[in-house]
Amino acid sequence: MLDVIHVEKTFNPGTINEKKALNGINLHLDEGDFVTVIGGNGAGKSTMLNMIAGVYPVDCGSIIVDGVDVTRLPEYKRAKYLGRVFQDPMTGTAADMQIEENLALAARRGKRRTLRKGITSKERKEYQELLKILGLGLENRLTAKVGLLSGGQRQALTLLMATLKKPKLLLLDEHTAALDPKTAKKVLDITEEIVAKDNLMTIMITHNMADAIRVGNRLIMMHEGQIIVDVKGEEKKKLTIEQLLQMFEVASGSQFTSDKVMLSK
């Protein structure tokens, strides 16, 4: 379970660049919920994810993951509960380290790091099997530096790392946005597969409305630091892009403007 309770965040308060990014957000997720998040530029989507992950402290409100109040925990301690994939394929992996080393780091998320071996031969075999499932040919390149991989391969690897130790909550911040359409589809397919297999509670930001409607069991739309549309279950399945745009106009009183949102399939 996830509870985000009246979280507010203002960047650069008291300056000319003051920006109210989150305006008292409330969000409750149940076990196994897969929520897609859409919204225009500066709506607060990424900020919300970063607040949950602990990248910045909240101004007020609280965040509760699986019954644990994590509001005051630093980012690295919250990592115990969270799996994260970022928009930039460079962010989620260490380029100078080997594929297997990256995975081994992720396998120890939330555990104390001791003087035991950083990677065991038993793990290597497991990773090989897991990489095989991705179908990207990485299973024979365990000792290759991650910097040699393509953006799509790196995102798929980050996804595997984020879910290697089953997280309480998976946070996907436009993780297919930097990829070409074909690779984006592949990474999204892998995402759905992994989430379904472990029944992971997931929040996925996307700029692709069709994906937002098709994927997951719930859709929220954000505007000016607030959640203005929240559609679940059957109602979400029947949603069309036109309806979504209309809902946005009704809820926000303005046109949906985003240079990124793709209306087409």
Place this chain on the structure above:
Amino acid sequence: MEIFSQLLNALPGSVSQGLIWGIMAIGVYLTYRILDVADLTVDGSFATGGAVAVVLILNGCNLWVAMLAAFIAGLLAGAITGLLHTLMGIPPILAGILTQLSLYSINLKIMGRANLSVNVNQTDLLISLRWVKDFAVHNPLITVGIVLALLIGALYWFFGTEMGCAIRATGANLHMSRAQGINTNFNKVLGIMISNGLVAFSGAFLCQYQGFADVKMGQGAIVIGLAAVIIGEALLGKIFKNFALRLLSVAIGSIIYYIVIQTVVTLGLDANLLKLLSAVIVAVFLAVPYWKRQYSQTHMKKWKGGKAHA
């Protein structure tokens, strides 16, 4: 011909110094290449290691215990820099400069004066430059060589453990490290500590080798360390991929550095110009990769042959 025999004669000394400074350069490698921080603490902690070791040796302390104490003093110096950076938010270069400056006073306090000698005739020492041509264990080439090999082995093991991997990840990608639950601040401090521990350990060797500790003995150490790292990478980077071999290449870089220095001095270069020469060499080597990138950006290959338009 005379110069050649002079050089050959000086070779064991240069290699010994290279080995001693090689330990120091490995410390610099850990911060500069693994943690991606240029840590200037080393100029101070090198002398701290020497000061601690000499004072203890003069007070009749066991030699290896004195070496260990120097290592621990280095760890503490590194911890100060690390905490200035992580706890007080001071940029790493400035944090290192602050520690380096304060260590100057601390080193004076440890020694009681600016220069303290240990005479090999009166005191038992691990190594001395007088023994560079002896065929015995106390020959610096052998003692320092063995210690260096053991240190490389220990570092290779440590950076393969969960803890060591966390330090490497911290240097490689902060975002990813935190997302994978790594306490990046703790690992930065730990990395800088280990680095300075090695640097101080090396300082403890050097003062026994040269027979004195001096409050200024670490001046410019960072530049020598960087020179060793860069020379090692330039010569052996293509063939040495394994971590232990990379550390070895740093030590080899340090040896080559000292042979080169010895050569130019023998050829008649004014010894006062040595530090200038070192700085220029490092500056040029640091610039080369940048120039290469610039060149390839402004000099695209011209398309040759055939018609330009279909």
